[in-house]
Amino acid sequence: MxxxxxxxxxxxxxxxxxxxxxxxxxxxxxxxxKASLKEKGLSAEIRAQKAGCLDVCAFGPGLVVYPEGVFYGNVQLSDVEEIVESNLVGDKAVERLVIA
Incomplete structure (x- = not known):
């Protein structure tokens, strides 16, 4: 992969x-x-990119992290560092933003 x-x-x-x-x-x-991943030297192993509709419009802005398949909703710019550190680096979902 x-x-x-x-x-x-x-x-x-x-x-x-x-x-x-x-x-x-x-x-x-x-x-x-992208900026956070680059700053932390992670852009070679973790990719962030735009996507079309993820069908979570009511919870937007939304995103999904794979391979876990964790969907996040109502994500603010102030949440980016927490998601990067907790989920992308630490493998622990940010529960307050997870869409069940």
Whole structure:
């Protein structure tokens, strides 16, 4: 497997009145994850990238971490470092953000 972990962040755009991750910081989250991984020297083993709809619109902005398949919702820019340290490095999900 090329990457130890893979983070897919929804950047999908939908017409109002539906909530959409793209309008709710999806692209900013992608950049924040990429910057954090690069700063920590992890970008060769963990990949963060934009994704289309993850079908968690009501919980957006959303993302999923593989290979675990942990879905996170209502992710804020202030949550990025916690997800990186806890889930991507420490293999422990950030329970307060997990979508059941």
């Amino acid at each position: 090329k990457y130890k972990k893979h983070v897919f962040i929804c950047t999908n755009q939908k017409d109002a009145p539906k909530k959409c991750c793209g309008a709710e910081r999806g692209s900013a989250l992608v950049e924040a994850f």
